[in-house]
Amino acid sequence: MKNGLPPSPSKTTLSYKTRFGRLGQYGLLxxxxxxxxxxxxxxxxxxxxxxxxxxxxxxxxxxxxxFGVTFIIITGGIDLSIGSMVAVTGVxxxxxxxxxxxxxxxxxxxxxxxxxxxxxxxxxxxxxxHVPPFIVTLGTMTIGRGLALILSKGRPIxxxxxxxxxxxxxxxxxxxxxxxxxxxxxxxxxVLLKKTVIGRYMYAVGGNEQAARASGIPIGKVKLVVYTLxxxxxxxxxxxxxxxxxxxxxxxxxxxxxxxxxxxxxxGTSTSGGTGTMTGTLLGALLIGVxxxxxxxxxxxxxxxxxVMGAIIIGAVVLDSMNQTNKN
Amino acid sequence: xxxxxxxxxxxxxxxxxxxxxxxxSTSDEKGGAGSKKLVIGATMLxxxxxxIVNVHDxxxxxxxxxxxxxxxxxxxxxxxxxxxxxxxxxAQKVDAIIMNPCEVEASSPAVAxxxxxxxxxINVNSxxxxxxxxxxxxxxxxxxxxxMKFIADKLNGKGNxxxxxxxxxxxxxxxxxxxxxxxxxxYPGLKLLAHQTGEWDRAKAMSLTENWIQSYGSQINAVxxxxxEMGLGAxxxxxxxxxxxxxxxxxxxGIPDALQGVKKGALDATIFQNAEQQGSKAIETAIKAAKGxxxxxxxxxxxxxxxxxNLSSFLxx
Numbered sequence: 170m171k172n173g174l175p176p177s178p179s180k181t182t183l184s185y186k187t188r189f190g191r192l193g194q195y196g197l198l199x200x201x202x203x204x205x206x207x208x209x210x211x212x213x214x215x216x217x218x219x220x221x222x223x224x225x226x227x228x229x230x231x232x233x234x235x236f237g238v239t240f241i242i243i244t245g246g247i248d249l250s251i252g253s254m255v256a257v258t259g260v261x262x263x264x265x266x267x268x269x270x271x272x273x274x275x276x277x278x279x280x281x282x283x284x285x286x287x288x289x290x291x292x293x294x295x296x297x298x299h300v301p302p303f304i305v306t307l308g309t310m311t312i313g314r315g316l317a318l319i320l321s322k323g324r325p326i327x328x329x330x331x332x333x334x335x336x337x338x339x340x341x342x343x344x345x346x347x348x349x350x351x352x353x354x355x356x357x358x359x360v361l362l363k364k365t366v367i368g369r370y371m372y373a374v375g376g377n378e379q380a381a382r383a384s385g386i387p388i389g390k391v392k393l394v395v396y397t398l399x400x401x402x403x404x405x406x407x408x409x410x411x412x413x414x415x416x417x418x419x420x421x422x423x424x425x426x427x428x429x430x431x432x433x434x435x436x437g438t439s440t441s442g443g444t445g446t447m448t449g450t451l452l453g454a455l456l457i458g459v460x461x462x463x464x465x466x467x468x469x470x471x472x473x474x475x476x477v478m479g480a481i482i483i484g485a486v487v488l489d490s491m492n493q494t495n496k497n
Numbered sequence: 498x499x500x501x502x503x504x505x506x507x508x509x510x511x512x513x514x515x516x517x518x519x520x521x522s523t524s525d526e527k528g529g530a531g532s533k534k535l536v537i538g539a540t541m542l543x544x545x546x547x548x549i550v551n552v553h554d555x556x557x558x559x560x561x562x563x564x565x566x567x568x569x570x571x572x573x574x575x576x577x578x579x580x581x582x583x584x585x586x587x588a589q590k591v592d593a594i595i596m597n598p599c600e601v602e603a604s605s606p607a608v609a610x611x612x613x614x615x616x617x618x619i620n621v622n623s624x625x626x627x628x629x630x631x632x633x634x635x636x637x638x639x640x641x642x643x644x645m646k647f648i649a650d651k652l653n654g655k656g657n658x659x660x661x662x663x664x665x666x667x668x669x670x671x672x673x674x675x676x677x678x679x680x681x682x683x684y685p686g687l688k689l690l691a692h693q694t695g696e697w698d699r700a701k702a703m704s705l706t707e708n709w710i711q712s713y714g715s716q717i718n719a720v721x722x723x724x725x726e727m728g729l730g731a732x733x734x735x736x737x738x739x740x741x742x743x744x745x746x747x748x749x750x751g752i753p754d755a756l757q758g759v760k761k762g763a764l765d766a767t768i769f770q771n772a773e774q775q776g777s778k779a780i781e782t783a784i785k786a787a788k789g790x791x792x793x794x795x796x797x798x799x800x801x802x803x804x805x806x807n808l809s810s811f812l813x814x
Contacts, residue, residue, distance in 0.1 A: 212712075214711050214712055217711070219711065220711045223707050223708070223711060226707075227704045227707065318544070318545060322550075323544055323545060323546075323547065323550045324547045324550060325547060325726075325754060327753075327754045327757070328757070338733075338737070410700060413700065413703070414699045414700050414703060414729075414730060414733065415733065416699065416729075416754065418699070419545060420545045420546075421700070461704075462708050462711075465693065465705060465708035465709065465712070466708055466711060466712045468691045468693070468712070470693070471665075471693055471694050472665075
C-alpha cells in the first residue's frame with residue numbers, strides 16, 4: 170500500500186496544496202487500514218487473497234469512473250452524466266458484440282468512441298456556453314439515459330460473444346482482467362495528472378481560474394480535455410460492466426455518478442477545485458468497496474450499509490474542510 | 498431590408514397556415530372514418546423495465562388491431578406523476594384507463610379520481626389499496642411460493658438457502674418474500690442462511706453473491722432471487738467460482754435472457770410471469786368496460802414453473 174502513495178510533489182507553487190491533500194490521505198490510509206484490520210479480526214473470511222481480489226474487482230468500475238471525475242473536480246467542475254454514459258456506451262458496445270458478427274475490437278472501439286464524443290460534447294457546451302457544469306451535465310445525464318433506451322428499445326441486449334465477455338469477466342494468469350485494467354488506468358491517470366503539463370494546468374484552473382487565465386493557460390482546452398477524459402473512462406467502465414454482467418442494459422449505471430463523486434471526495438479531492446490525487450481517489454473507492462464487502466460478509470442489512478457510507482462521506486468532507494482551515 | 502423581411506414573415510405565415518391546414522384535413526379524415534373511436538389512456542410503472550415494456554407492447558398491439566386510440570405515458574416509478582397522469586386522462590375524457598401502479602398506497606388516489614369521474618380504471622400487473630374497476634395480473638405471493646417449493650423439492654427439504662430481494666418495500670418484493678417464507682416454515686430442514694437486497698440489478702446481485710461465496714462457501718445449497726436479472730447475476734458469480742453445478746438457482750419473471758439461462762443450465766428454473774397475457778387481458782377488459790359491456794372484475798394469470806423439461810414451449814422461435 171505504501172508504495173502507492175503519490176510521488177513527491179514537483180516544485181511548483183501548488184505543492185503546499187498537494188501536501189495538504191496528502192495529509193488528508195494519510196488520515197484516510199490510517200482509517201482504511203484500521204477498517205481492514207478490524208474486519209480481519211471479526212471475520213477470518215475477510216483477509217484472504219481471494220476475497221481481496223473480489224473487492225478490487227467489484228471496486229474497479231467505480232474507481233475508473235472516479236478517476237474521470239477526479240480530473241473534472243480538480244478543475245472545479247462536476248459531471249453528473251457519467252452514469253448515463255455507462256449505459257449508452259455499454260448498450261452501444263453490446264449492439265455490436267453478438268457472436269459471429271464483428272471482431273471484438275469493433276464493439277470496444279464503438280463504445281469508447283461514443284464515450285469520447287459524449288464527454289467532448291459536455292466539455293464543448295460547458296466551455297462555450299459558460300453554463301455551470303452541474304446544469305449542463307444534469308441535462309446530458311437525461312439525454313444519455315434517453316439515448317440508451319432508444320438504442321436498446323428499452324430492453325437489455327444479451328447474447329454477447331465469449332471474447333467480448335472475456336474483457337471484463339476473464340482472468341489473465343489468475344488475475345481478473347478488471348484488476349489488470351484498473352492498474353493500467355490508475356498508472357496512466359496518475360502520470361497524466363502529475364507528470365504532464367496538462368495535468369498541472371488542471372490544478373491551476375481549479376485552484377484559481379482568473380490567475381490561470383492571466384498566466385496564459387488555455388482554460389477552454391483544459392476543460393474540454395477533462396470532460397473528454399471523463400467520457401472515455403466512463404465508456405471503459407460501461408464496456409467492462411456490460412462484459413462482466415454479459416448484457417448491455419439501458420438502465421445500468423443509475424447513481425454511479427454519485428458513487429464516483431463519493432470516492433473522489435473521500436479520497437481528498439476538494440469540491441472547490443485545485444486539490445486531489447488519483448491515489449486518494451483509488452483509496453476512496455477501495456474504502457467504499459471494503460466496507461460494502463465487509464458488511465456483506467457480516468450479513469449486515471443494506472439499510473445500515475447506506476447509513477455507514479453516508480457518514481463516511483461527511484467525515485471525509487469535514488476532514489477536508491479542516492485541512493483547508495488549517496492551511497489558512 | 499424591410500420589404501424582404503415582410504416577404505419572409507408573410508411567407509412563413511403562409512407556410513404555417515398551409516401546414517396547420519394539412520393537419521386539420523387529416524384529423525378530419527380520421528374522425529370521419531372511425532365515427533366514434535375509443536380512446537384509452539395507459540400509465541405504466543416504468544418503460545425502462547423489460548417486463549413492463551413487454552406488457553405494454555401487447556396492449557399496444559391489441560389496441561391497434563381493434564382500432565382503439567391508445568395514449569401511453571411513463572410514470573417513471575413516481576406515484577405522484579402517475580396520479581397527475583390519470584388526472585390528465587380524466588381531463589381529456591378518455592373512455593377507459595389502464596394503470597400499471599407504481600405503489601400500493603400512493604397510486605391509490607388515481608383510482609379514486611377515475612372512478613369519481615365515471616371512467617373505468619383497470620389495474621394491470623400490480624395492485625393498489627383502492628379497489629379499481631378491474632384487476633389483471635398475477636399473484637406475486639404464489640411466485641415466491643413456487644420458487645421456494647422448487648428449491649425444497651430439489652434439496653429434499655434439507656439445506657441452506659440465500660435470498661436476494663428486490664427493492665425493499667415494493668409490492669413485488671414484499672409478496673415474493675412472503676410466499677418464500679411461507680414455504681420455508683413448512684420445511685424446518687431448510688435454513689435461510691442470509692438475505693439481502695440486490696435492488697433488481699444484475700451487477701449488484703453478482704457482487705452480493707461473490708461476497709456470500711466468500712462468507713459461506715460450500716454451505717450455500719440454493720439461491721432464490723426475486724427477479725431473473727438478479728438470478729442471472731448470482732448464477733454468473735457461482736459459475737465464476739466453479740460452484741454452479743452444486744448450487745440451485747431459481748428466480749422469477751421468465752424474461753428471454755432467463756429462458757436462455759435455463760437452456761444453458763445457468764438457472765435451474767424461472768417462474769414465468771406472462772407479460773403477453775397480462776397485456777392482452779388488460780386491454781380486452783378496458784375495451785369492454787369502455788363500451789359498457791360486462792367484464793371480469795379480476796383476471797389472475799397463473800405463474801408457470803419453467804425448467805429444462807418444459808422449456809421448449811416457452812422459447813419463441
